[in-house]
Amino acid sequence: MVSLASARSTLFMSLVMAILLVSSAANFYNDFDITWGDGRARILNNGNLLTLSLDKTSGSGVQTKNEYLFGKIDLQIKLVPGNSAGTVTAYYLSSQGPNHDEIDFEFLGNLSGDPYIVHTNLYSQGTGNREQQFYMWFDPTKDFHTYSILWNPQHIVFSVDGIPIREFKNLESRGIPYPKGQPMRLYSSLWNADDWATRGGLVKTDWTQAPFTASFRNFNANACIWASGKSSCNSNMTWYLDELDSTSQNKLKWVQKNYMIYNYCTDTKRFPQGLPPECTA
Numbered sequence: 001m002v003s004l005a006s007a008r009s010t011l012f013m014s015l016v017m018a019i020l021l022v023s024s025a026a027n028f029y030n031d032f033d034i035t036w037g038d039g040r041a042r043i044l045n046n047g048n049l050l051t052l053s054l055d056k057t058s059g060s061g062v063q064t065k066n067e068y069l070f071g072k073i074d075l076q077i078k079l080v081p082g083n084s085a086g087t088v089t090a091y092y093l094s095s096q097g098p099n100h101d102e103i104d105f106e107f108l109g110n111l112s113g114d115p116y117i118v119h120t121n122l123y124s125q126g127t128g129n130r131e132q133q134f135y136m137w138f139d140p141t142k143d144f145h146t147y148s149i150l151w152n153p154q155h156i157v158f159s160v161d162g163i164p165i166r167e168f169k170n171l172e173s174r175g176i177p178y179p180k181g182q183p184m185r186l187y188s189s190l191w192n193a194d195d196w197a198t199r200g201g202l203v204k205t206d207w208t209q210a211p212f213t214a215s216f217r218n219f220n221a222n223a224c225i226w227a228s229g230k231s232s233c234n235s236n237m238t239w240y241l242d243e244l245d246s247t248s249q250n251k252l253k254w255v256q257k258n259y260m261i262y263n264y265c266t267d268t269k270r271f272p273q274g275l276p277p278e279c280t281a
């Protein structure tokens with residue numbers, strides 16, 4: 001026996017819950033524009049899933065409607081399964097114009113069973129050449145994993161499933177440019193890069209396997225949105241003052257020791273005149 005009053009209050013509570021769930025769930029329709037790929041980028045499941053695909057004719061891509069000036073961005077990605085050699089799935093923040101800033105994740109595909117490379121780079125006021133590359137401690141094509149970019153005035157942190165893999169500190173006090181004056185959009189795309197992506201371009205894309213598809217869900221931008229020359233921040237700003245605590249620093253060391261396969265900061269052949277200043281700071 002359910003009284004009318006309690007049935008009403010149950011209905012009311014379900015409505016409240018439904019509204020709360022809707023407002024907190026990421027929705028690709030609200031947050032992203034499809035920018036290229038002629039139907040190869042698709043938003044599905046009421047906005048909860050985004051897929052990008054690539055075939056011989058074209059890849060595809062999206063960008064956020066908003067521009068951000070600092071934030072913590074999370075996105076779950078399931079990379080192209082099977083033979084993904086030659087393909088690159090990109091996920092990055094970038095400003096526009098010359099002397100742009102950019103914070104990049106690029107996932108370089110491989111033959112079935114061979115490891116993906118997670119390639120990272122960072123441009124500050126037009127200058128990049130700051131690559132670090134990693135293998136993952138899991139197969140990134142089997143499940144969704146969370147890839148995050150934290151960008152605040154102190155540092156930039158790339159993380160995977162909450163484990164920091166790379167940190168770039170603000171060393172402006174030593175004359176090293178730091179990205180902090182240009183708002184950035186988030187972009188994601190899937191494209192063919194078989195001239196360099198897999199084993200340096202030795203392994204080409206096998207087009208008999210096309211279309212290649214990467215999937216995305218649970219986009220979350222805990223960030224300051226930049227609009228009409230003003231920044232408006234989300235009420236939860238815990239990320240803004242974030243520094244790596246000792247537990248996170250230990251995780252970062254673990255990843256760099258066991259999974260880092262390239263670091264521009266140790267590439268003395270590439271920088272015969274001396275390593276970039278942030279490497280020795």
Ligand SMILES: *[C@@H]1O[C@H](CO)[C@@H](O)[C@H](O)[C@H]1NC(C)=O
Pocket residue numbers: 108109110111114115116117197198199200
């Ligand atoms: C692909 O697999 C080969 C062989 O294991 C490896 O050397 C390479 O780093 C892997 N990843 C890419 C993107 O080339």
Ligand SMILES: *[C@@H]1O[C@H](CO)[C@@H](O)[C@H](O)[C@H]1NC(C)=O
Pocket residue numbers: 072222236237238239
């Ligand atoms: C604030 O955001 C952090 C992640 O950036 C999250 O872990 C925490 O739960 C949030 N707190 C509140 C009160 O929403």
